Amino acid sequence: MARTLLTIGQVAERTGLSVHTLRFYEKEGLFATPVRRVRGNRVYGEGDLAWLHLCTRLRASGMPLPAIREYAALVREGPTTLHARLALLKTHQQRIAAQIEELSSCSALISRKVALYEQQLATGGNDPLLPSPPPHQENPSPSE
Amino acid sequence: MARTLLTIGQVAERTGLSVHTLRFYEKEGLFATPVRRVRGNRVYGEGDLAWLHLCTRLRASGMPLPAIREYAALVREGPTTLHARLALLKTHQQRIAAQIEELSSCSALISRKVALYEQQLATGGNDPLLPSPPPHQENPSPSE
């Protein structure tokens, strides 16, 4: 059963999290199952690794630590909380979708800006302060 | 030419930024053109609004303040910096694309998790405290 037991250093290496961060996450209650100790030292199993992997993905998608803590608490409470967990994950999914949409719209705006710059470089590259053509400017400086 | 001159309060209302944040941004050098004063009070024009709109989009897509400051400085320097600005924006575009990819992959992972939960709810869902059937633990090792 208990093959692949890892020290905190090994887990750090494997997850990309720092040793500090692992202890910090534990202190913050992010672990679904309590981290075991052997002579005071933390010992991690494969389940812990999988859980940490999920945590890093949740973090990477912007879930704040308190939300992950909440999720971990639900997991600890057992299968009666499946509905709650499902709801939590689905809510987070929606936030991710919203984030992606926001990023896409920003990207579109920047694309327009880029196109404008490229056009300026192509056409008016010789004239520093182009006077008339399209009334769109950098940030229409003398507009007032 | 000088229609629509706005006070800081009006700009705050219009941009969704707080008055504090507007002053803070100015102090941080985020404005491409210096904010004008009338009897000590800040006065904003349409160009400023457009610029702030761009800033909020850049921020929303994760560009840090120092990068925006850098961009603003390039704009201030005039049309000789078009290439540099273009490069900056393109780099940021790439970071946005990377962010979207990351979010998508997180979303996919969570979708798998959600499907798993829904399956669990469907099969073993009639009994709140299901005792034995699948000894499936929360952090399942098998998949990843």
Next chain:
DNA sequence: CTAGGTCCTAGAGTCGGCTCTAGGGCAAGC
């Protein structure tokens, strides 16, 4: 037996990005 490496706890420090407070000015309306 000492040096090196890894581990521990408790708590302080850092950083980015705001957010707010203190203390005050100025103009308009009652």
Next chain:
DNA sequence: GCTTGCCCTAGAGCCGACTCTAGGACCTAG
């Protein structure tokens, strides 16, 4: 003249998420 409301500056405070330090234990190799 006094209150109201918006503005100002300088600087402190806050929050999230780490990141690091101090001070110490244990184990192994030389």
